[in-house]
Amino acid sequence: MRATAVRRTALAASAAALALLATACGGSSDADAKDGKDEKGAANGSSSAPKTPAKALTAAELETAALAQGDVKDTKITKTGPADEVPADGVKVDKEACLPVAHAMHGVAQKDAVATTKRKVIDEPKADGKKSLEDLKDGEAEEAIKDAFNLTSTLVALTSYEGTAGPDAFAALKKAAAGCAGGFTATIAGGPMKIASITEEKVTGGDEAAAWTVTSEDDGETAPFKLVALRKGSSVATFLAFNLAAAGGDVKFELPTAVVAAQDKKLA
Numbered sequence: 177m178r179a180t181a182v183r184r185t186a187l188a189a190s191a192a193a194l195a196l197l198a199t200a201c202g203g204s205s206d207a208d209a210k211d212g213k214d215e216k217g218a219a220n221g222s223s224s225a226p227k228t229p230a231k232a233l234t235a236a237e238l239e240t241a242a243l244a245q246g247d248v249k250d251t252k253i254t255k256t257g258p259a260d261e262v263p264a265d266g267v268k269v270d271k272e273a274c275l276p277v278a279h280a281m282h283g284v285a286q287k288d289a290v291a292t293t294k295r296k297v298i299d300e301p302k303a304d305g306k307k308s309l310e311d312l313k314d315g316e317a318e319e320a321i322k323d324a325f326n327l328t329s330t331l332v333a334l335t336s337y338e339g340t341a342g343p344d345a346f347a348a349l350k351k352a353a354a355g356c357a358g359g360f361t362a363t364i365a366g367g368p369m370k371i372a373s374i375t376e377e378k379v380t381g382g383d384e385a386a387a388w389t390v391t392s393e394d395d396g397e398t399a400p401f402k403l404v405a406l407r408k409g410s411s412v413a414t415f416l417a418f419n420l421a422a423a424g425g426d427v428k429f430e431l432p433t434a435v436v437a438a439q440d441k442k443l444a
Contacts, residue, residue: 230409233336235291241411242293242334247438250302256283256294260331268363274356276349277374280414281390281403282364283333286348288341293334297435299327326421330432332439334413342410349405349414350386359393372398377431381440382408387431399423402431408443415439 233241245253262282269275276286285292337345353374362369372393379387387404402417415436419429 230342230411232290232338232342232410235293238291238293238334238336238411241442243295243297243332243435243439243442247442248297248434250300251435252298252300254296256296256331260294260296262365266365270361271356274352274360274362274371276345276352277356277360277371277390277403278362278364280333280349280405281401281416283331283414283416285333285335286337286341286345288338290336290338292336295332295334297330297332297432299329301327325424326419326427326429328417328419328429328432330415330417330435332413332415332435334411334439336411339410342407342412345412346384346386346405346407353386353388353403370394377402379404379406379431379433379436381436382406382413382443385436385440398425400429402429404431404436406436406440406443408440411443413439413443 243253247253260283262284264279264284267275267278267282267284269278278284279286283292283294335345336342353376356371357374359371359373362371370393372391375389375391377387377389379385385404385406387402390401390403392399392401399418400422402415404415404417406413406415413436415432417429417432417435419427421427422429
């Protein structure tokens with residue numbers, strides 16, 4: 177993948193997360209139909225919201241529910257910093273209906289959010305005891321370099337909402353992903369990003385969950401992202417995963433299921 181494409185792709189994955197990665201070197205599962213909502217209604221973007229909205233978690237409770245080091249095996253988990261933040265007004269799209277997707281990709285909370293906390297989860301390099309690069313043959317060195325970049329970085333945004341705003345935010349994201357499957361163009365903090373396609377993936381968890389492969393395109397070259405949304409009560413967690421080796425088309429990476437499962441467990 178050309179350098180310019182990598183830089184623009186890295187912006188969407190969060191600069192800090194990819195910097196950490198470098199230094200370290202569709203269906204959805206909705207809750208069963210209830211309260212008169214059938215499968216057809218869910219597909220059209222409705223949410224299996226409870227009759228009585230769950231109590232919104234406070235900022236302190238959200239921090240307790242957020243991922244911490246040790247919650248996901250073989251990863252490093254840290255809090256995000258100012259460099260990771262993308263303000264809501266810093267995200268622009270050419271199709272207004274696609275804004276929830278662009279927001280979710282950058283951990284931007286929707287309206288009526290009570291509190292938000294974010295984490296970076298990065299795969300730890302595998303200590304396999306291989307020889308140093310200087311001692312490797314040409315073919316071996318190329319494979320070792322590929323392995324060094326075959327690490328998945330995930331930006332997790334956990335947000336609590338007031339009233340039914342959590343289920344509504346989840347439903348809006350599902351509707352946007354379905355309606356924008358053919359792609360859209362975004363401007364993130366002044367930088368352009370073209371989304372070529374959005375394809376559903378299968379995932380389970382929480383009261384409802386949904387996942388997609390979001391493919392970006394730059395100068396004819398593509399890079400895949402994995403986007404997951406998980407709702408538990410009035411809290412919504414979004415996960416944006418990126419693998420630098422996959423951006424070059426050399427490897428295929430999967431949904432960050434271990435990260436999603438760990439967050440689901442802490443929200444239970």
